[in-house]
Amino acid sequence: MENLLMIMMIIGALGVLSQWIAWRTRLPAIVVMAIVGLLAGPVFGIINPEADLGDLYGPLISIAVGIILFEGSLNLDFREIKGMRKPVFRIVTVGAFLAWIFGSLAAHYVAGLSWAVAFVIGGIFIVTGPTVILPLLRQAKLKPRAAAILKWEGIVVDPFGALLAVFSFEFIKFLTIETVTFDAVIMFLLASILAGIIGAAFGYGIGWSFERGLVPEFLKSPVVLVTVIMAFALSDFIMHETGLLAVTVMGMTIANMHISAISDMRHFKENISILLISVIFIMLTASLDRETLLSIFDLNIMLFIIMMLFVIRPLTIFLSTMGTNLEFREKLLVGWIAPRGIVALTVSAYFANVLIDAGFQDAEILTSLTFGLVFGTVLAHGFSIGWLSRKLGLSTDTKDGVLFVGSNKFSANFAKALQDLGVPVIITDASSSRLTHATKAEVPYEHEEILSEQMEYQLDMTPYDYMLSVTEFDSYNTLVSSTFKPEYGKEHLFQLPLQTNEGDQLSEVSHHISGTVLFDGQVTWTSLNEKINDGFIFEKAPITESYTYDDFLNDRSEEDVILAIVKQSGSVNFFTPENNLTAEPGDQIISLAKPE
Template structure:
């Protein structure tokens, strides 16, 4: 056991974020790593048991964390995303959820051996997937936009629906089995659900109103939002258990569609908080399980139930509900397979296990059944989504691409050289006239202002992991880099040198957003001038016979190192902060004088080192 509760809190956060890092480093599903880590430190080695150690604080902590995670996910649900996918999302969230409820309940009764009342409660709960498990998978798999949007919307919308279905089923059962049936509780459930939705909308509109009127200063906006989220969740949940999830979802969707810039500015901060909470809560939940529960999931009835839920109930509900929606067979197959259960299923099932047992129903295996479904779906879907997406041609997987901002003779030649390395590339510019160079060269381009809200919904940025800002405006380059740094990462955002050799006007913008590309002494004007003079983009392979040291010794003084390509396909742009030393097998692409290059080719003719 750990020495103190404070140490346990530290360990939970450390293991959660550590699991996320291991998953990123070795390209593994994060939810799988977190689940295994929680099991190791909890029931297997007995280092921690958060449920016992936190005592009465355990359930409120989990509930508030789930509310914040669900709210953060719903903030991404802009109705503009529904173009082209609104019909299948509506069908899956309504008809598909109903079919999954009925089929899941039948499976729970006939295969898992649950009583009918318990089966219908758990059948309603198990339609959920949720942002805690879907979002990490989407970040990992790089799906094409349409299936990714469907899975994201379904995961967030169906989360509160599943919890409400379980409550609804329980209230119906309590009403039908009562000696003296009273419809008051049932009417209270419907009234509380309606109130939760309206209250969430009011909270969203209210916080949006005070933001727009400037009644809250910038430094208080994030704390204010989180406070209102907890208020929204708690008030609704106190009136009727589990309606709080519906309330915070309604609040998030309301804010997402009000078009408030300050909410968009906070989105990345809230995403960071959400990742931290998901990591910690997953560790807490899995570490709190009993070893007997883990062993019991391998019983034949539970394994049979899980297999039918994965291979029959889910695919059938998707195929039936999306008939005539325009989805392709491959998209239905992928969406019909991906349905991992997560935190909401674990937390809500433990609540219902208690109240069903108190009501006299046989619900002892409910926790085991839930964990079995969560564990197997997380493993199966976590490891298979990337592979299946590739097989179905629904993945954007490939060499990491580069998005270039600004069309000019240098960026077009840079884009052409990247294309030769099989790197996806696109040039974005708001000027049709400047894009003439890209059009004539046959380079992929997008005509729109990159910082426009419309671009966010029309330009698919999934294939691109690097951003290069290379317009004539130094301030604009810095603004673009600052805007997209949270999305692409600090190490993947670059800008052409902002320094001015004469007036040094770039001193301020040089310190704002983005790494300086190539060298700070090399400006866009210099690069364009070199291209006009006939400089060529030359690729050189570093081999054991021709080392990087030798390459440096022989290079021309006017040569500009642009980027290198690792054998794995990874791109590394040269920059002022670059610390990577090219090794054997790396390909260096540089901009060098044509005459010097001819001399080198003649000198090394037949060597094979220079390509």
């Protein structure tokens, strides 16, 4: 037991460490996790999760994949693909079918597999999945259309890859094994339909009970988690690999019921999914043996991977999206990005054993073939998605962007000063009259309530790394900070200091629910706007070798307010009472300064 606990501790620590390294170095997280897993497993032999965990290994991975798939499907709101339903539908239906056929042909003629094994593995390889797609989308900052297509394909097609493999295997047994009847194939189809019904029923039940207050707030996340496991296990008990379909349908059902508690569910499940993705990837890569790792470099396997990357994937996307409103550059990006991940690894490992037991000895290379494709696509797509999306104009600006909540003289002119230095900015406000300040300053704005449900589909927040809540209402600023803290984190979420003599006088508000207080902690919405009325201007002071940060501090007036430093790299650092910022040559300091 002590050894088992130690192994689980090491796996968890390596998974979280991999995510942290990826965050610090801005490398693709899945690439870092793959490297760390290989170093801990086949290279140095520190752990071998498959052997160490024994019978727990398979069920743990299956349940984790089910939870990850459910978390991804919670984001599949049909409002997100308004105007893109045709290309998305084509890709997840016609595209998936073509990928299965072409992949099977390549597996037979290039990898040298028998027809039976080729069609099983061809079904598995249509999947991409949220475990690999979602981290890449977060890293690359893709524009909404391209991101939505890749996300929907990855999540919707994921369970169908496993189902296609099961269907192929059942049909092959019907054709080659005399004892297997056509009834087995029919039973598989009925079990798949039943899994969909189970998922929809569980999802509707969750949504219905939550909306009617039958479940208290503190129990909602645990109830959802247990229900996901129940739906997955029940469907998988009826027919192996149908559990993935059940949890996907369950998540989509809840997402499109538009229940008020869905945002809390997403935050909870997203945190769990990040941990599970990290742990599972470490487990799978660390369980490889050196022979399997070396066999990836077999000529037939490498040729098959090249075919999948450069021929089959682009061909299926271009054929399936003919006659849709998808732009050529979008087809090009989607036709290149298709990394395989955890579902492909787990399902192929299962079928490798099943096919060998059924007498198909060439299935021995399935593990090597799958790991080769996973590593090949993860490395190729992980390192190229950012570069290619920027070249095609399908990614947002790589510089740190700033989203201002509240339009007034201060926010509009501050946004203009940042924009002049190349920082992407936008102002949101529900009042058209207040937005006249943004119009006069000639900065982008969105006429929408930031807390409304529609805002999620109205405005792409991906380009904006920082949110500044700068309205005159302390309570509203705090509410905005509390609402967006799960997405931004307190270090990227700012609000003006509380007003002591005006407004709501929330002097006792907990710092746990508020954003980081801006500037010196004393200036308020009123004082900032009064300074502008008194003629104070936004100055941009460049720091050089001859004009240092100390020189700037000596030159400023006591009434000036230092606001931010725009670094030479393009990142933005805001002054707060807690931090002690300094500027270096090449940086620019923005301040609200008294005119000379």
